[in-house]
Amino acid sequence: MTAGLALLVAVCTVGVSTLVWGVAAVCRLLRERREPGLLTPSMYYRADEVAILIAAHDEELVIADAVAAARRLVPARNVFVVSDGSNDATVEVARAAGATAWDLFPNRGKAGAIRAGLQQFRIAERFPLLMLLDADSRPRPDYLRTGLPLFTDDGVVAVAGRATTAADAPATRMGAFLTAYRERTYVCTQYLHKFGQAARATDAVAIVPGFASLYRTDILDRVDIDAPGLSIEDFNMTFEVHAKRLGRIAFHPECAIAETQDPAVLRDYSAQVRRWSLGFWQTVRRHGLRRGVFWASVGVFAVETVVSSVVLAAVLPVIAFDALAALAAAMLPGAAGAGAAAVAAVIPSGALAGGFVLVDLTMTGFVCVLARERPRPSMLLYPAMRVWDAVLCLRALVTALGRPSDGRWRSPDRRAPVADAAPAPPPSGGPVPSPAVPAAPSPSAPSPALPSPAVPTR
Numbered sequence: 188m189t190a191g192l193a194l195l196v197a198v199c200t201v202g203v204s205t206l207v208w209g210v211a212a213v214c215r216l217l218r219e220r221r222e223p224g225l226l227t228p229s230m231y232y233r234a235d236e237v238a239i240l241i242a243a244h245d246e247e248l249v250i251a252d253a254v255a256a257a258r259r260l261v262p263a264r265n266v267f268v269v270s271d272g273s274n275d276a277t278v279e280v281a282r283a284a285g286a287t288a289w290d291l292f293p294n295r296g297k298a299g300a301i302r303a304g305l306q307q308f309r310i311a312e313r314f315p316l317l318m319l320l321d322a323d324s325r326p327r328p329d330y331l332r333t334g335l336p337l338f339t340d341d342g343v344v345a346v347a348g349r350a351t352t353a354a355d356a357p358a359t360r361m362g363a364f365l366t367a368y369r370e371r372t373y374v375c376t377q378y379l380h381k382f383g384q385a386a387r388a389t390d391a392v393a394i395v396p397g398f399a400s401l402y403r404t405d406i407l408d409r410v411d412i413d414a415p416g417l418s419i420e421d422f423n424m425t426f427e428v429h430a431k432r433l434g435r436i437a438f439h440p441e442c443a444i445a446e447t448q449d450p451a452v453l454r455d456y457s458a459q460v461r462r463w464s465l466g467f468w469q470t471v472r473r474h475g476l477r478r479g480v481f482w483a484s485v486g487v488f489a490v491e492t493v494v495s496s497v498v499l500a501a502v503l504p505v506i507a508f509d510a511l512a513a514l515a516a517a518m519l520p521g522a523a524g525a526g527a528a529a530v531a532a533v534i535p536s537g538a539l540a541g542g543f544v545l546v547d548l549t550m551t552g553f554v555c556v557l558a559r560e561r562p563r564p565s566m567l568l569y570p571a572m573r574v575w576d577a578v579l580c581l582r583a584l585v586t587a588l589g590r591p592s593d594g595r596w597r598s599p600d601r602r603a604p605v606a607d608a609a610p611a612p613p614p615s616g617g618p619v620p621s622p623a624v625p626a627a628p629s630p631s632a633p634s635p636a637l638p639s640p641a642v643p644t645r
Contacts, residue, residue, distance in 0.1 A: 196502060196542030199495040200573070201550065204380060204488045211383030232335050237261050237401070238314040241268045241286070242300035246322035247275040248601040249448065254284035256325040257318075267308045271300035277322075297397070298413035298420035305412075311404040321398040323448040323601060325353065334401055334443030340387075344406050344434030345425075346443050347385070347392055348399040349377055353446040357602060362451030364565050368572050369449045369456075374554055377440050384484070385438035391481040392436040393488070395428070397421035399445035406433045414473065416591030419466030426474045429481045448602060457579055464580045468587035492580065499577040502543045503570070509536040544570050 239257040243250055250268065257266045268281040272294025281288040289307055291300055301319065304310070310317055316338075320326065330348070337346045352370040356363050384391040395402070397420055410427045417423050428436060450456040476486045509531055516528035547570045555562050 196498060196539055197546045199491075199498040200543050200546045202495060203491050204484070205375075207487075208381075208383035208484075209379040211386055211389060212379060213383075215383060215386045232316055232338055234261050234331050234335075235265065236314055237265060237316045237318055237331060237335075238308070238310045238404075239266045239318045239320050240301065240304050240308075240310065241266075241281075241320045241322055242271055242297045242304065243268055243273065243277050243281070243322040244271045244294065244297075244300075245273045245275050245277060246601065247273075247277045247280045250277050250281045250322050251284040252325060253320060253322050254281055254286045257320060258285055259328055260318075260326060260331050265314070267304060267310070269300040269304035269307070271295060271297065295413070298417065298423075301420065302413045305407060311407055315404055317402045317404050317407065319397050319400055319402070320445075321447065324398045324445050325447075326399050326443075326445040330399070330443055330445060333439075333441060337437040337439065337442055338401075338403070340435065340437070342435045343437045344403045345395045345428060345436045346401040347381065347395045347436055347438040348401070348443040348445050349373075349438070349440050350396060350398055351444060351446055353448050355602070357451035359451060361453065364568070365451060365453065365456050366449045367563075367565070368569055371551065371554060371569065374558065375550065377438075378557070381438050382440055385436065387435070389480050389484075390429075390435045391484045392438055393425060393481075393485060394422055395425045395436055397424075398447050399443070401443065403434075409433060417466060417469045417473070418462055418592035422466050422470040423473065426470050429479075430474055430477070451602065457575070460576060460579045461583050461586075464583035465587055465592065468584050469592065472587060493584065496577040496580045496584075499543070499574055500581060502539055503574045505534060506536045506539055509534040543573075547573060 237260070239261055241250070241253055241257070243253075246253075254266055254268065263285040264287070266286040268278070268286045268288040270277040270281070270288060270290050272292055273290070278288045278290045287308065289304065291303055294300070295303060305317075316335075318326075326348075334346050334348070337343060350373045352366045352373065356366050381392055383389065384393065400421075402424075406428070409431055410424055410433070412420060412424060414423050425436065428434065450459055471485065471489055476482045512527045512531040512534070516524050516531055518524070519527060548566070551566050551569060552562060
C-alpha cells in the first residue's frame with residue numbers, strides 16, 4: 188500500500204499528460220532530425236503583412252515598451268492599441284510611441300477589446316495575419332523571422348507563441364522567486380506538453396496564448412472571440428479552432444518567442460493563476476467534450492487536474508501533521524505519547540515525500556540541465572508552490588461552476604521595463620528556415636520549472 192501511495196503521488200506530481208506528450212515530443216524530435224522539413228520561401232508571409240493588436244487596460248508604465256518591440260517587427264502603421272476603459276495615460280503614451288491607439292469606453296474586457304479593435308481598424312480586410320500582443324510582453328527581434336515559416340503549411344491557421352519570463356527579474360527576493368518558478372512552468376509545459384501536442388499527427392495544442400501569438404485573419408470571423416461568461420479569451424479561441432475544424436495550430440519552442448513580465452508579488456501571482464485556471468474550466472464547461480485526439484487530451488487533462496489538485500493540496504498538510512505527531516510522541520509521556528506515536532506510524536510520510544518532493548526536485552534538476560543553470564536553494568520551495576497552485580485551481584473550478592465572468596480585468600502591478608542595450612535590427616521580411624531541434628532556454632532567462640497538471644498555463 189505504501190508503494191502504491193508513493194506511485195499515485197508521483198504520477199499526480201508529474202501528470203499523465205506530461206508523460207504522454209513528453210513521449211510524443213521525443214518522437215517528433217527524432218522524426219524532425221531524420222526528415223528536416225523543406226520550406227518554400229514563396230509561401231512565406233512578409234513582416235509588413237502582419238498587424239499587431241494590443242489590448243490594454245491601465246498599462247501606461249509598459250505600453251511604450253510593448254509598442255517599441257512591436258515596431259521592431261513591423262512598420263509603425265501596422266501597430267494598433269485598444270485602451271479598454273483605461274483610467275491612466277495608456278492611449279497618450281501608446282500614440283507617442285508610434286502606435287495607432289483607440290480609447291474604448293466603456294471597457295469590455297480583453298476579449299471585447301480585441302473584437303472591437305478588429306472592427307475599428309478593419310484588420311481582417313487589410314492584413315492576412317494578426318499578432319495578438321499583451322501590453323506586458325515583448326516579442327524578441329526574431330519573432331516573425333522564426334514564426335512566419337510555420338505558416339508554410341497551408342493547413343496552419345495559428346502559431347502559438349512561446350512564452351519566457353522577461354530577463355529583467357524584479358529586485359525583491361519574492362519577485363525573483365516567483366518569476367523563476369513561473370519560468371520553470373513555462374519551460375516544462377512548452378517542451379513536455381505543447382511541442383508534442385503540435386505534432387502534425389496529433390494537432391492537440393490546448394492554448395494559443397494571447398500574450399503573443401499569430402492568427403490568420405481569414406478565420407477570425409468564425410471564431411467567437413468574446414463569448415459571454417468567460418474570464419479570458421485565449422483558451423476559448425483555441426477551442427473554437429478545434430471545434431470548428433478551422434485548421435492546425437503550429438508550435439515550436441525555438442520559434443515566435445516573446446518575453447512577458449510575470450507577477451512579482453504573491454497577490455498578483457495568485458490572481459493570475461486563478462484567472463488562467465478559471466478561464467480553462469469555463470471554456471471546458473462551454474464547449475464540453477467531443478470526438479478526436481484534442482478532445483480526448485482535454486478530457487484526460489481535466490480529470491487528472493482535479494485528481495492531482497486534490498492529492499497535491501493534501502500532501503504537505505499530511506506530512507506536516509505526521510511530523511507534529513512524531514514530535515508529540517517524543518515529548519508527551521504515557522498514553523498521549525503512545526497515541527501520537529501510533530498516528531505517526533500510520534501516516535506514510537516517507538512515501539508521500541518521495542512521491543512528491545523528490546519527483547518534483549528530479550524534474551527541476553532535469554530542466555536545470557536543459558537550461559544549463561545551477562540549482563539554487565530556493566528551488567527546494569517549489570513543491571510548496573505546487574500545493575498553492577493546486578489550491579488555486581480547485582478554487583477556480585468551484586468558481587467556474589457558479590456565476591459567469593464578465594471578462595473585465597485588473598492588470599497586476601507593473602515594473603518599469605529595462606531599456607534594451609542595443610536597438611534590434613529592422614524586420615527583413617525574408618524567410619529563414621524553421622529549426623528542427625528545440626534548443627535549451629537562454630542561460631540569461633530565469634530558472635526553469637515543472638509544469639503542474641493542477642494549473643493550466645501558457
